[in-house]
Amino acid sequence: MENKNQKAIVLMPIVPMRGEASHRSEMITQCLFGDLLNVLEEEGEWCKIKAEFDSYEGFVEKKQIVYLNDLELEDLQNKKWGTINTPFAMIFRSDTKSSIVIPAGSQLPLNGRLQIKDVAFTYSPTIVQVPEKNENEEIFRQDIVEFALDFVGAPYLWGGKTLFGLDCSGFAQSVYRTRGINLLRDASMQATQGEDIGFIELAKSGDLVFFGEPEGNITHVGIYMGEGYIVHASGCVRIDKVDNMGIYVEATKEYTHKLRSIKNIVNL
Numbered sequence: 001m002e003n004k005n006q007k008a009i010v011l012m013p014i015v016p017m018r019g020e021a022s023h024r025s026e027m028i029t030q031c032l033f034g035d036l037l038n039v040l041e042e043e044g045e046w047c048k049i050k051a052e053f054d055s056y057e058g059f060v061e062k063k064q065i066v067y068l069n070d071l072e073l074e075d076l077q078n079k080k081w082g083t084i085n086t087p088f089a090m091i092f093r094s095d096t097k098s099s100i101v102i103p104a105g106s107q108l109p110l111n112g113r114l115q116i117k118d119v120a121f122t123y124s125p126t127i128v129q130v131p132e133k134n135e136n137e138e139i140f141r142q143d144i145v146e147f148a149l150d151f152v153g154a155p156y157l158w159g160g161k162t163l164f165g166l167d168c169s170g171f172a173q174s175v176y177r178t179r180g181i182n183l184l185r186d187a188s189m190q191a192t193q194g195e196d197i198g199f200i201e202l203a204k205s206g207d208l209v210f211f212g213e214p215e216g217n218i219t220h221v222g223i224y225m226g227e228g229y230i231v232h233a234s235g236c237v238r239i240d241k242v243d244n245m246g247i248y249v250e251a252t253k254e255y256t257h258k259l260r261s262i263k264n265i266v267n268l
Contacts, residue, residue: 017030017059035052046062055184081110088163090102103163145226154237193265
């Protein structure tokens, strides 16, 4: 394996990151359009990368990313960037003369154009926003919940983090990223962020709720909606009741996840 120290960018809607340098290896997360990557090593058709956004490491196919030289990197760093804060958006690609769909959390310059080498992407600048926290915390928290509800019904997909398939922590990461809050990738990592809240009665809309066995790892996360309800990815993105014992599914009249902790993430 050849050691590298190079930057790359994602110019596809989604690029799967795998645990090993093989198509048979599980997808552990996804890189989204506009994500910058640190290329650590190369191994045949694969490279080991670290995503700049959340420092997550894994393997991607070399042909699915675009390497940047120093001038290209400097040009990108001098641009003002924003985030797609709707479940998906359309952009136009010059070389194929076609529109492509990119998911929430994708990164684009604010001026409506991105050119890398001979390929240009154009789009309405209105689809890109610089995430800002609303000065009114209550309104900001409700905005988080309302955006999360746009994903209800989206299928569960291990390693996914888009409307077309996502896991529990990918769901949380994508929702908060569009609102200017950077979460780590896995639920166990996210549980180390934010401020502890002791009981569900003290939780507010937009807080994160974590689940797992009492002596084991955190295995699940959801977004608290308020009034004893949670929106989370389990089979699909869904709404269920939650209390100090865990998630209660009314249809089966059983608890499916045991409550471990609650975190105020809004003040990160």
